[in-house]
Amino acid sequence: MFKITNFILFISIVKFEADYSVGHVLVEQLGNNKSAINNQSMIKGEKRILYHGDKVSLLFNSNYTYILNFITTPSYGVSPNKRPTENLNQKIACKKIRPCENKWEKWNSLMVYNSQDLVHKEKCIYIFKIAAFDLDGTLIVTKSGKTFPCDNDDWKINFKEVISTVIKLSLEGYKIVIFTNQKAIGCNSSNAMPFRKKVENIIGMFNTPIQVFVSIHDDIYRKPAPGMWNALASEFNGDKLINLNESFYCGDGAGRPARVSNSGKQIKKDHSICDRLFAMNVGINFFTPEEFFLKAPTEEFKLPVFNPKNVMSNIKDIDSKSKLFKAFKEMIIMVGCPGSGKSHFVSNKLACHGSIKIISRDVLGSAQKCINEAKKYLETSTSLSVVIDNTNPDKLSRKRFIDIAKSLKIPCRIFIMNVKKEHAMHNNRFRELTEKKRLAEIIIHTYFTKFEEPSLSEGVDEIVRINFVPHFKNSKTEALYKMYLI
Helix, strand or coil: CEECCCCCCCCCCEEEEEECCCCEEEEEECCCCCEEECCEEECCCCEEEEECCCEEECCCCCCCEEECEECCCCCCCCCHHHCCCEECCHHHHCCCCCCCCCEEEEECCEEEEECCCCCCCCCCCCEEEEEEECCECCCEECCCCCCCCCCCCCCEECCCHHHHHHHHHHHCCEEEEEEEECHHHHHCHHHHHHHHHHHHHHHHHHCCCEEEEEECCCCCCCCCCCHHHHHHHHHCCCCCEECCCCCEEECCCCCCCCEECCCCCEECCCCCCHHHHHHHHHCCEEECHHHHHCCCCCCCCCCCCCCHHHCCCCCCCCCCCCCCCCCCCCEEEEECCCCCCHHHHHHHHHCCCCCEEEECHHHHCCHHHHHHHHHHHHHHCCCCEEEECCCCCCHHHHHHHHHHHHHCCCCEEEEEECCCHHHHHHHHHHHHHHHCCCCCHHHHHHHHHHCCCCCHHHCCCEEEEECCCCCCCCHHHHHHHCCCCC
16 A cells, blocks of 8 residues: 655646556546646646656646555566656647747738737646637727727727636637638738737736637638638647637638627627638538627628538539540530639540640630630631630620631530639639639639620630539648638
8 A cells, every 4th residue: 555645635636547566656636726746747647657656746747745655565677766656648749739828920821819828738638628719809909999999009808708608618628710811910010019018918817728820821821711720730839639629719700791789789790710610521510609608699691602611522514315436527615713623624635635726825825816826726627626725704705706717617615614703712712722823813703703604695616614623632622622611
């Protein structure tokens, strides 16, 4: 048997199991507060083997330290001073943990702030709950009443319930995290230092550990994309597994229309829906500030028209009985906006056919060169078909090529990409996040401003609708594509 001298009762701190046959004790950490073995800290769920003479601190860096003594001293064959404490948790010890200091740090393009005493624990199989919040319009609003702050002192706590609620969550075992988009800092780096001071002043009001993630560029870390959450989960949570079912996110960008409050006050529509979409992408519950802090009923909201989860990769290129290829020479006029998958379809489905010539303005440089090239190949070849791989949004742009087919008495078909503007915008954003290729959104908007639905009355033989069929490099990129990105 063994004894601990000067024993004081602590509830659910550590558990000891003695094995007298070998002269050691198995100790397991039960509580959230760290204990220590021979001045080495232990976290909840961790187990270690103790031997005669080892020191046990029920609270790490405290005076509650005891020495393990067997009445009959076991013989281990190794001096206690030279024997390391056995650690039964290799998974816990395998990763170097970031220090949790009251400081800012740069991680990739993110600014990250760790407030003092932020609990950062080592790797273990136990679950951690996250209480996450937006900053502007959620935890704070402007003192001036304006939509945007006049300066970095123009803020106040949103509701009187905010501070007490956040502190209560922390005491209940939640880690408090703030995710905020601050693109203005990325546009002007001189805004960084004043904003940091502002955040520190805000965090000081809560007097509880809080971690802050600041997205300053239009990249994967900008909500609603999941980058900030992924950074938290993989790099800034001590490698502790997060329980998504018990975690949540609260923000004012919820997609609510203009409305009237119970007091009769006119409320503008939400500036965006990015906070709600961010929570949906991550897979956690979402609340508006009014729902969470004031216990208000759920308000009406509107999700985006385009839902990326509905895009299927197992559909056919065409739904109709039409054929992609004909047995005779013809002209095919592509119609589709940037981001519709038009050029990918042409290069992967049409260009591989040996009797097809692809003509593209992106390659030749002008519409007139495309006209000349199309006419040349159709006039000189007996079997070579021509595909016009331009956007061709309106009747006029298509007519120039249809006229060539008519003059040469060659059949002409239109292949139109079955992709709406919202879908094209999503594709464009996805390509930007995965391939770093940026296309100005105005180009897509301009296309649909000019767009005229193709008709057989234009003098073509058939109109074929081409479905967008996504192709992914791996499951990770597919998962990102199926998220709301704009």
